[in-house]
Amino acid sequence: MGLLPESIQELNPKMARLCLGIEKFGNLKCGKKFASSTMIVGVSGGIDSTALLIIATLLARKSGGRVFCAHVDHGLRDNSADDRGFVEDLCARLNIPVESFQADVSGYASNNSIGLEEAGRIMRYDFFKRCMKKFEADFLLLAHHIGDLSEDILMRLIRGTGWPALAGMDAFDPKRKLLRPLLSTTKDELEVFLKSIGCSWREDESNLCDDYTRNRIRNRVMPLLREENSNLDTGLLRLKYQAELDEDYWAEQTAEILKMAQVDENGALRLSCSILDKCHSALRFRIYKKILDNLGPGHALFESVVKLDNGFCARNYGATFQFPGNKVVKISKKELLFKVN
Numbered sequence: 001m002g003l004l005p006e007s008i009q010e011l012n013p014k015m016a017r018l019c020l021g022i023e024k025f026g027n028l029k030c031g032k033k034f035a036s037s038t039m040i041v042g043v044s045g046g047i048d049s050t051a052l053l054i055i056a057t058l059l060a061r062k063s064g065g066r067v068f069c070a071h072v073d074h075g076l077r078d079n080s081a082d083d084r085g086f087v088e089d090l091c092a093r094l095n096i097p098v099e100s101f102q103a104d105v106s107g108y109a110s111n112n113s114i115g116l117e118e119a120g121r122i123m124r125y126d127f128f129k130r131c132m133k134k135f136e137a138d139f140l141l142l143a144h145h146i147g148d149l150s151e152d153i154l155m156r157l158i159r160g161t162g163w164p165a166l167a168g169m170d171a172f173d174p175k176r177k178l179l180r181p182l183l184s185t186t187k188d189e190l191e192v193f194l195k196s197i198g199c200s201w202r203e204d205e206s207n208l209c210d211d212y213t214r215n216r217i218r219n220r221v222m223p224l225l226r227e228e229n230s231n232l233d234t235g236l237l238r239l240k241y242q243a244e245l246d247e248d249y250w251a252e253q254t255a256e257i258l259k260m261a262q263v264d265e266n267g268a269l270r271l272s273c274s275i276l277d278k279c280h281s282a283l284r285f286r287i288y289k290k291i292l293d294n295l296g297p298g299h300a301l302f303e304s305v306v307k308l309d310n311g312f313c314a315r316n317y318g319a320t321f322q323f324p325g326n327k328v329v330k331i332s333k334k335e336l337l338f339k340v341n
Helices: 013-030 047-063 080-094 105-112 116-134 146-159 187-196 213-228 232-258 273-277 281-294 302-313
Strands: 038-042 066-073 098-102 139-141 269-272 320-323 327-331 335-340
Touching: 013 047, 013 187, 038 047, 038 116, 047 066, 047 080, 047 187, 066 080, 066 116, 080 098, 098 116, 105 116, 116 139, 146 213, 146 232, 213 232, 232 281, 269 273, 269 281, 273 335, 281 302, 281 327, 302 320, 302 327
Parallel strands: 038 066, 038 139, 066 098
Antiparallel strands: 269 335, 320 327, 327 335
């Protein structure tokens, strides 16, 4: 590999616009100029994360931010140590500190009776969390791109996921300070970027193995869908944007209604039937789910929420509805009572 660019000014105009577009998208989603902050970039060594690390570095140099790299060796492939060597060498060339972690994913999966994918995800995010704390980082940057978003939406559809999660992964998760600035960028664009600066990357041959659900979706299903619609990814990105607009609206409407609720010292919530009578069923469903989510762990299934609303509309006074997490909703003539037993 040749010398890597030290600034955006050294890129050709098209690649410079790509980087600035990624910065603009990230700023829009997190509401801040992320490149002027301290960032942890999760890097595997593949096309996506390698490109993100270099782009984030160039943006940080322009805006006064700091970049740290976090690499996880999952220990699932014979040559995974070579990936670590590649990432550490890349960071040395970029003059970026790197934290590497050797994870025993197989052992963790076995000890906790979970799949390798889930085990790897848990260990990876736990490591990222430790890095965020160590370096007092403002953002964790991950390299999911528009193709990953499309796969995620399809996987959620297959699992039967409903609103609002059906729209796929978020570009920004404020709770985890997780930012995905590439979510409107294609993998092809990232590959062109790396080739334009003469930077190589690592290929993970396990991505070709169809033992994992995501790989089957990526390798078998997505190519067929893109044959039917070459603009599939753009359409799903548009769907994501529309869903975010809808979710913002419904969140505002739900918040206004919940201002009228009464909460006692035990955390139980009472909401007047007269208030709910004035709400469209679409709003009532979101009100129920928001209250139930706020009561603590335990996911309320859509079918259970439908039964609750049917009970309310039928005026089944005295009826009690059970939800995961020992949550209970009781219908009376005056109100709905939400509580944890």
